[in-house]
Amino acid sequence: MFGFHYRLERSAIGLVAFIVLVASIGGLIEIAPLFTIDETVEKAEDMRVYTPLEVAGRNIYIREGCYACHSQMIRTLRDEVDRYGPYSLAVESSYDHPQLWGSKRTGPDLARLGNKYSDDWHVTHLNNPRDLVPQSVMPAYRWLLRDQLRTDDLGDHLRALRAVGVPYSDDQIANATRDAYGQANPDSPEASGVAERYGADTNIRAFDGNQGPLTDMDALVAYLQVLGNLTQVAHTTQQAEVE
Ligand code: HEC
Numbered sequence: 001m002f003g004f005h006y007r008l009e010r011s012a013i014g015l016v017a018f019i020v021l022v023a024s025i026g027g028l029i030e031i032a033p034l035f036t037i038d039e040t041v042e043k044a045e046d047m048r049v050y051t052p053l054e055v056a057g058r059n060i061y062i063r064e065g066c067y068a069c070h071s072q073m074i075r076t077l078r079d080e081v082d083r084y085g086p087y088s089l090a091v092e093s094s095y096d097h098p099q100l101w102g103s104k105r106t107g108p109d110l111a112r113l114g115n116k117y118s119d120d121w122h123v124t125h126l127n128n129p130r131d132l133v134p135q136s137v138m139p140a141y142r143w144l145l146r147d148q149l150r151t152d153d154l155g156d157h158l159r160a161l162r163a164v165g166v167p168y169s170d171d172q173i174a175n176a177t178r179d180a181y182g183q184a185n186p187d188s189p190e191a192s193g194v195a196e197r198y199g200a201d202t203n204i205r206a207f208d209g210n211q212g213p214l215t216d217m218d219a220l221v222a223y224l225q226v227l228g229n230l231t232q233v234a235h236t237t238q239q240a241e242v243e
Pocket of ligand 1: 064069070107137138
C-alpha cells in the first residue's frame with residue numbers, strides 16, 4: 001500500500017489522475033440518485049396547489065419564524081408515526097418553495113395538523129397560547145388578528161411559484177386577490193370561484209371568526225388547516241402497507 005503511494009507521488013500526472021478519480025466517487029454517489037428522481041418521488045394524482053389565501057398564510061408562517069420551533073416532516077420511525085400519523089412523503093413537499101421541514105422541535109411537528117383543531121382553537125392559541133395550554137412556551141402573536149392582510153400582490157406570488165414549477169393556471173393567477181377574499185367570506189359572490197378553481201374540498205369559511213376584510217389570522221389559519229391535506233396519498237399508501 002505505502003509502496004504504491006510512494007510510486008504514485010513520484011508521477012505528477014498519475015497522482016492528479018488518481019486524485020480526480022477518488023474525488024469523483026463522492027460526487028457520483030451524490031449525483032447518481034438524482035437521475036432517478038422522477039421514479040423515486042411518489043405520484044399524487046389528487047394533489048392540489050395552495051390557494052392564494054393559503055400561500056399568504058404560508059408567507060406569514062415564514063415571516064413569523066414558526067419553522068424555528070416546528071418541523072413539518074414526520075420521520076419513518078414508529079413513535080413518530082404513532083404520534084403524528086403517516087410519515088411524510090417527498091411528493092407532499094413538491095409545491096413548497098422553500099420547503100419548511102425544519103430541524104428543531106421546540107413544539108410538535110405540524111405536517112398533519114390540518115383538521116386536528118377547530119379554527120377557533122387556532123385563533124385563541126395564536127393570540128395567546130397560554131389561554132389554552134397554561135405551560136406553553138410558544139410566543140403570543142397578538143397582531144395577527146389586528147393586521148389587515150395584503151392581497152393585491154398575491155397574483156405575483158403565484159406567478160413566482162409557477163416559475164419554479166407549481167402548476168398554477170392563468171385563471172388562478174388572474175383571480176388570486178379575488179379568491180383570497182372569497183375563501184374567507186363564504187357569503188360573498190367571490191366565494192364560488194374558489195371551489196371552482198381549487199376543488200370542492202377547499203375550506204371556505206371565516207377562519208378568524210369574522211367575515212369582511214381579511215386579517216393575517218385568516219391567512220395563517222387557512223394555511224394551518226390545509227397542512228397534510230393537499231393530497232391523501234400518504235394515508236392511502238401507508239394504509240396499504242399495514243394491511
Ligand atoms: C419558541 C418556540 C415556538 C414558536 C416560535 C412557535 N411555536 Fe407553536 N408551539 C410551541 C410549543 C412549545 C407548543 C406546544 C404547547 C402549545 O400547544 O402551546 C406549540 C404548539 C403549537 C400548535 C399546536 C400543535 C398541536 O398539534 O397540538 C400549533 C398549531 C402551533 N404551535 C403553531 C405555531 C405557529 C403557526 C407559529 C408561528 C406563528 C408557532 N407555532 C411558533 C413552540 C413554538
